[in-house]
Amino acid sequence: MTSFRTMRVTGQYNKKPLHILIDSGSTHNFLDIQRAKTIGCKIEALEPLMVTMANGNKLQISAVVGNFSWTIQHTTFTSDMMLIPLGCCDVVLGIEWLVTLGDITWNFGKLTMNFKVQGRRHVLRGSPYNGVKTIKHHQLEKVLTEGAHLSMLHLCTKERRLFQSLTTHAEQLPIPLQIDQILKQFAEVFADPSQLPPMRVKHNHQIPLLQGTDPVNKRPYRYAKHQKDIIDTLVQDMLTSGIIQNSSSPYASPMVLVGKKDGCWRLCVGLE
Structure with a gap:
């Protein structure tokens, strides 16, 4: 159920986005069989075995992608992936992957997951379910470049029999090799921050106020x-x-939204 607060993150395989479900109730790792074909994975035959699905049904697996490598937050993971039709996502990471992470701090309320790999601390944040999102027609191209899946229903009969459906998988633009090497070499520099900067005794910034000065009263922007x-x-x-952290300061500054080229927004604080 997509409306439930499941842990879903975005990874990559050869610069192509992967919609990943992290499932502690799954014993193994699974890859959607159609997705494996579209991204060009080497599919190998597997001695048929039966797995039990969440609803109790049995499913036979006869194909696997050996040593499948994917990246999350510039860190590469490798594991065998059994191929099954998933539909709701591209990859399911189960206990087979989770046990390799060691100690994990998991908050399902905030959809955050903390662990260390190769000495680096990772904070995964699950994608929240925000329902249906409306976008302008000129934003559609930008959304597709971010790896969104576009599905369009055309016709159906009175008996609700589907005549035709169209699904488009957008691909991300490849990163130039030289830039990709720099990103990997300085992964810690380009990683998203996960905490406030440490206290620095001689470099902490403060603004001295005149005695008796009242806080500036500035109306927020509309x-x-x-x-x-x-x-x-x-x-x-x-x-x-x-x-960032909550503040009880009587001072505040207005903020503005600035559009970015990729269709996202940058939050800017105005100073008078």
Whole structure:
């Protein structure tokens, strides 16, 4: 059920996006058989074996992708992937992958997952389910470049029999080799921050105030409803990730949204 708070993240295989479900109730790792074909995986025959699905039904598996490698937050993982028709996602990572991570701190309420791999701390944040999202027609191309899946239903009979359906899988543009090498070499620099910077005794910044000075009273900027929702989401994401914290200061600054070339938004704080 996509409306339930399951742990879903986005990974990559050869620069192609993978929609991953992390499932502690699954014993093994699984890859959608159609997705394996579209991304060009080497499929090998497997001695048929039966697996039990969540609903109790039995399913025979006869194909596997050996040593399948995928990346999450610039870290590469490798494991064998059994091929089954998934439909709801591209990959299911089960206990077979989770046991390789060691100690895990998992918060299903916030959809965060903390663990260490190769000495690096990782914080995975599950994709929240926000229901149906409406976008403008000029934003469609940008959304598709981010790896969105576009499905369109055309015709059906009175008996609800489907005549035709169309599904388009958008692919991300490849990263130039030289830039990709720099990103991997300095992965810690380009990784998303997961906490506030450490306290530095001689370098902590502060603004001295004149005695008796009243806080500046500045009216916030007006926003359209959809922009207000975007601001709330960005602030909540930063609070959840730990890169900002709640403040009780009487001072505040207005903020503005600035559109980025990839269709996302940058939150900018205005100073008067």
